[in-house]
Amino acid sequence: MYNYPDSTGHFGQFGGIYMAETLIPAVEELRTQYLRFRDDPEFKAEFAYELKHYVGRPSPIYHAKRLSESLGGAQIYLKREDLNHTGAHKINNAIGQALLAKRMGKKRVIAETGAGMHGVATATVAARFGMECIVYMGAEDIQRQAPNVFRMKLLGATVVPVESGSRTLKDACNEAIRDWVTNVESTFYIFGTAAGPHPYPMMVRDFQCVIGNEAKVQMPEMIGRQPDAVIACVGGGSNAIGLFHPYIEVPDVQIIGVEAGGHGIASGQHAAPLTANSKVGVLHGNKVYLIQDENGQIIETHSISAGLDYPGVGPEHCLLKDIGRAQYVAINDDEALAAFDALCRFEGIIPALESSHALAHAMKIAPTMGKDKVLLVNLSGRGDKDMNTVAKLKGITL
Amino acid sequence: MSRIQATFDSLKQQQRKALIPFITAGDPSLQLTVPLMHGLVAAGADVLELGVPFSDPMADGPTIQRASERALKNGMSLRGVLSMVAEFRKQDATTPVVLMGYGNPIEAMGWEAFAQRCEEVGVDGVLTVDFPPEESHEAFEHLQRHNIAPIFLLAPTTNEARIEQVAKLARGYVYYVSLKGVTGAGNLDLSAIEQKIPELRKHIKLPIGVGFGIRDAATALAVARLCDGVVVGSRIVQEVENSTEQDVVANVGKLVNELRQAIDKA
Numbered sequence: 001m002y003n004y005p006d007s008t009g010h011f012g013q014f015g016g017i018y019m020a021e022t023l024i025p026a027v028e029e030l031r032t033q034y035l036r037f038r039d040d041p042e043f044k045a046e047f048a049y050e051l052k053h054y055v056g057r058p059s060p061i062y063h064a065k066r067l068s069e070s071l072g073g074a075q076i077y078l079k080r081e082d083l084n085h086t087g088a089h090k091i092n093n094a095i096g097q098a099l100l101a102k103r104m105g106k107k108r109v110i111a112e113t114g115a116g117m118h119g120v121a122t123a124t125v126a127a128r129f130g131m132e133c134i135v136y137m138g139a140e141d142i143q144r145q146a147p148n149v150f151r152m153k154l155l156g157a158t159v160v161p162v163e164s165g166s167r168t169l170k171d172a173c174n175e176a177i178r179d180w181v182t183n184v185e186s187t188f189y190i191f192g193t194a195a196g197p198h199p200y201p202m203m204v205r206d207f208q209c210v211i212g213n214e215a216k217v218q219m220p221e222m223i224g225r226q227p228d229a230v231i232a233c234v235g236g237g238s239n240a241i242g243l244f245h246p247y248i249e250v251p252d253v254q255i256i257g258v259e260a261g262g263h264g265i266a267s268g269q270h271a272a273p274l275t276a277n278s279k280v281g282v283l284h285g286n287k288v289y290l291i292q293d294e295n296g297q298i299i300e301t302h303s304i305s306a307g308l309d310y311p312g313v314g315p316e317h318c319l320l321k322d323i324g325r326a327q328y329v330a331i332n333d334d335e336a337l338a339a340f341d342a343l344c345r346f347e348g349i350i351p352a353l354e355s356s357h358a359l360a361h362a363m364k365i366a367p368t369m370g371k372d373k374v375l376l377v378n379l380s381g382r383g384d385k386d387m388n389t390v391a392k393l394k395g396i397t398l
Numbered sequence: 399m400s401r402i403q404a405t406f407d408s409l410k411q412q413q414r415k416a417l418i419p420f421i422t423a424g425d426p427s428l429q430l431t432v433p434l435m436h437g438l439v440a441a442g443a444d445v446l447e448l449g450v451p452f453s454d455p456m457a458d459g460p461t462i463q464r465a466s467e468r469a470l471k472n473g474m475s476l477r478g479v480l481s482m483v484a485e486f487r488k489q490d491a492t493t494p495v496v497l498m499g500y501g502n503p504i505e506a507m508g509w510e511a512f513a514q515r516c517e518e519v520g521v522d523g524v525l526t527v528d529f530p531p532e533e534s535h536e537a538f539e540h541l542q543r544h545n546i547a548p549i550f551l552l553a554p555t556t557n558e559a560r561i562e563q564v565a566k567l568a569r570g571y572v573y574y575v576s577l578k579g580v581t582g583a584g585n586l587d588l589s590a591i592e593q594k595i596p597e598l599r600k601h602i603k604l605p606i607g608v609g610f611g612i613r614d615a616a617t618a619l620a621v622a623r624l625c626d627g628v629v630v631g632s633r634i635v636q637e638v639e640n641s642t643e644q645d646v647v648a649n650v651g652k653l654v655n656e657l658r659q660a661i662d663k664a
Contacts, residue, residue: 008532018501018528020457022553022578024560164463170454177456182579184555282501282528283454295475296506297453 002248004319009198012322014315017197018282023177026184027285031199033104038206043099050095051210054128055085057092058214061222061376067346067363074369076362077227078379079215081239082351086121088381089211089239094121094190096207098129101188108132108187112176114141114169114235115307115354116148117381118192123157125190133157136175140167141306148385166300169235169310173284193236194314197285201315208242215376216246223374229254229365232378233357234328235271235308237317239380245316248325257317258361260303261330271301271309274321274328281312288312289321304333304389305353307381331357331364337393339363340383352381353389401494401522402547402570405444406605406626415664416571416627417442417618418607419634419654420498422449422465423482424474426638426646432485433647434638439493441651442658445571445607447525447629450479450499457527459582461632464639476503476512484519496523496549496570504537513540523547523570531563538567551575552598554590565601571627574598574608582632586611588620595624615660622664630657 004011009031017027037043051057060083064076081089094111101109109131113119119135126133135152139161142149152159165171180189194204212230219226230247232240234257247253259272270276273289281290283298291299291311303309320326331339336353339360343351351359355378362375369375383390391398399407409416419438423431435446451469455462476499483495497516504512504526516524524546529537534548541548547570552561555578564572574594577586591608598606608621609629618628634650641649 016533017530018533019530020527020553021530021551021560022555022575024530024532025553025555025557164460164467165454174454174456178459178580181457182583184578279506281505284456285528287505287533290502292502292506294506295477296503297470297475298502 004316005198005202011315011319013280014288014318015198015201015286017285018287019197019285020181022181023184026180027197034100034199034203037100037103046099047096050099051092055091055095056083057210058218059083061215061218064347067342068366070346071363071366073371074228074366074373074375075371076366077374077376079211079243079376081211081378081380082349082355082382086117086124087384088117088121088352089208089242090118090121090192091124092210092242093192093204093207093238094118094125097188097190098125098131101131101190102129104188106186106188108183109190110134110136110176110179110187111190111192112136112169112172113192114172114309115305115352116141116145116152116385117307119157119159120148120151120155122190123152123155126157127155134179135159136162136172136179138162138168138172141169144306144389145385146388169306170298177284193238194241194316195236195284195286195288195312201286204238205241205245205316208238209245211239211242211378212244212246215243219376226250226253227374227376229256230376231256231258231358231362233258233308233354233380234313234317235260235310235354237314239378241314241316243378244320244326255320255326256361257326257328258357259328259330260305260308260357261332262302264332265330269302270330271303271311272330273311273313274317275330283312286315288315289318304336305357307352307354308357329361331360335360340390350383351379352383353386355380400545400547400570401492402445405494406571409444415622415661416444416605416607417654417658417661418445418447418627418629419443420447420449420629420631421634421638422451422462422469423479424451424469424472425465425635426468426643428472428474428478430643430646431482434650435486436489437647437651438654439490441654443654445494445496445627447496447498447631448479448483450476450497450503452500452503455500457580459580459632461582461636461639465635476507480515480519480521483521487520494522495520496525497521498525499527501526501529509537509540513544513546516546517544521546523549525549525551525573527551531567534567549573554578554594558597561598561601568602568604571605571607572598572602573629574606574625576608576610576621579610581610583611584613586617591621592624615656618657619660619663622661628661
C-alpha cells in the first residue's frame with residue numbers, strides 16, 4: 001500500500017525538514033497541530049463548508065468536445081479549477097491553512113507567490129478571516145503579473161517586491177522564510193505548494209486532494225468509468241498532486257505530470273527538473289530533484305509561466321517518478337502558448353499559462369490515441385492574469 | 399586533541415573568551431580571502447568561520463546575501479573554499495577553521511568526498527545552517543570518520559528535548575543564535591540570552607559561542623560575559639563591503655582588534 005510520507009516527513013529519500021534551527025520548533029508545532037486537526041470532525045466540516053459556499057466547489061468537469069474533435073483522437077475533459085473563487089486551485093490550500101492558522105491563534109499570515117495566484121488566494125482568505133497578510137513576490141514576477149499585484153492590494157495585503165537573486169518565485173520563498181524566522185511566534189506561513197519542510201508537502205497535498213477526490217466521483221457519473229490518464233502541470237506540483245494522489249492506487253489510470261520546458265530542455269533554459277534528470281539537492285526545507293550547477297548552486301530557471309518558474313519540485317512527485325507510478329514530460333513555451341490559443345478559440349475558455357502546459361501535452365498525445373480514450377486535464381487556473389504576458393508575446397500593447 | 403578543543407582549553411586557562419569572526423570566502427575577491435584570514439588571526443581572532451557562498455542564503459540578512467552574490471560572481475565554489483583553507487594552513491597550523499553555509503553545495507560534492515577533503519586541507523568544523531540534527535545522520539557519519547566537528551545551531555526557540563538531542567551530536571562548540579531572525583538583524587536581547595545560557599549548559603558540555611546581531615564592541619563584551627565565544631559576522635562583512643581592495647585587510651583588522659580588546663575585559 002502506498003503510504004507516504006513516513007512519520008519523519010520523508011517520501012523515500014525525498015522531503016524532510018531541512019530548515020534552520022530557529023524554525024524547526026515552528027514546523028514541529030505545525031505538524032502536531034495539523035495532525036491534531038486533520039481528522040477533527042469540526043475542522044473537516046468547516047473546511048468542507050468553506051469549499052462549498054466560499055470557493056464554489058465542487059468544480060465541474062467539462063468535456064472539451066470541439067477541441068477533441070479538432071484533434072481527431074482521445075477525448076479531452078477538463079477539471080475546472082479555473083472556476084473556483086479567485087480563479088485557481090490555490091484557494092483550496094489557502095483556506096485549509098487559514099483555518100489551521102485561526103486554530104493556532106496566529107493573526108499574521110505570510111506567503112510567497114510566483115504567478116500571484118497563491119498570493120491572491122492568501123490575501124483573500126486573510127481578508128475573509130481578518131488576518132494581517134504579507135505577500136513576497138519577485139520583482140520580475142511583479143512586472144509579469146501586474147493585475148494580480150493590484151488584486152492583492154485591493155484585498156488588503158502588503159505586497160513586498162523581492163529584488164535578490166533571480167527576482168522570481170524561489171527568491172520570494174527565501175524572503176518569506178526570512179520573515180518567518182524573524183516573526184516565528186506571531187506568524188503562520190501559508191506555503192503555496194506541495195513542497196517545503198514537512199508537514200507542508202503532506203498538508204498541502206491533503207487540502208488539494210479535493211480535486212482528485214471529486215474527479216473520481218464525477219468521471220464515472222459522466223462517462224461510466226475513470227479516465228485513461230490524468231494530466232496536470234507541475235511547478236512545485238500542488239494542483240498535480242491534488243489530482244494525482246487519489247488516483248495513485250487506481251491501477252488503469254496513467255498519471256502524467258507536465259513540467260515547463262521553457263525554450264527546450266536542451267537549451268538549459270527551462271524549469272523541468274524531473275524531465276531534465278536534475279540531481280537530487282536540498283532547497284527550501286526539502287530534498288528534491290533540483291536544477292543546479294555542478295557546484296550545487298541553484299541555476300536561474302526559465303518559463304513563460306511565472307507559476308512554473310521554479311528550480312525544484314515537490315518531494316512526492318520525485319518519489320512518484322522514481323517508483324514509476326507517474327510519468328513526467330516537458331512542454332515548451334511555444335507549445336503552451338499554442339494550447340492557450342486553442343482553448344480560447346475552440347472552447348471559449350482562457351486558461352492560465354501554467355495549465356496550458358498540461359493541456360498542450362494532452363493535445364500532443366490525443367491524436368495518437370483512439371476516440372474512445374479519455375484524458376482528464378486539470379485546468380488549474382484561468383488566464384486573466386496572463387493578458388499582459390500573452391499580449392507582449394504577440395507584439396501587442398494593451 | 400583537535401584544534402578547536404585546544405583553542406578553547408587554552409582560552410579557558412587564560413580566562414579569556416573566544417572571538418570568532420565570520421567572512422564569506424571569495425568576498426571581496428578570490429585573492430583576498432587568505433590574506434583576510436591571516437589578518438583576522440593577527441588582529442586577535444581565535445576561531446575563523448569561513449562562509450561558503452550559496453545562491454539562496456535563506457537564513458542570512460541583506461549584508462551576507464550581498465557578500466554571497468559577490469563571491470559567486472567571483473567564481474567561488476565549495477572546492478575553491480577548500481583550496482583556500484589548504485593555502486591558509488601553509489602558514490597557520492593552529493587556528494581552527496570552521497566552514498559555514500548551506501547543505502546543497504556539500505550534497506552536490508558528496509559528503510564523503512567533502513569530509514575527506516576537509517581533513518586533507520585542515521578544516522576543523524562544519525556548520526550547515528539548513529541541516530538540523532534530524533537530517534544530519536549521513537553528514538555526521540562522514541564528518542566523524544574524518545575527525546571534522548559537526549557544529550550545530552541552537553536558537554531561542556529550541557526546547558529542552560532538542561538541546562539534549564544536539565548535545566549528543568555536537569562536537570567542537572555549539573553556536574547559539576542570539577535572536578529570532580536572520581544574520582545581521584538588530585534586535586538582540588541580552589537578558590534573553592542570559593536566561594537561555596544556563597538552560598543550554600545543563601546539557602551542553604562543549605563551549606558555547608553566541609552570534610547574530612553583535613554589531614559593536616560594547617555588545618561583544620556584554621555577550622562575552624555570558625558565554626565562551628562571540629561570533630561576529632555581518633558587521634565584519636559590512637566592513638569588507640565598505641572597504642577598497644587596498645585597505646580591506648587593514649580595516650577589518652582594526653575592527654577585529656577593537657572587538658578583541660573589548661572581549662578581553664570580560
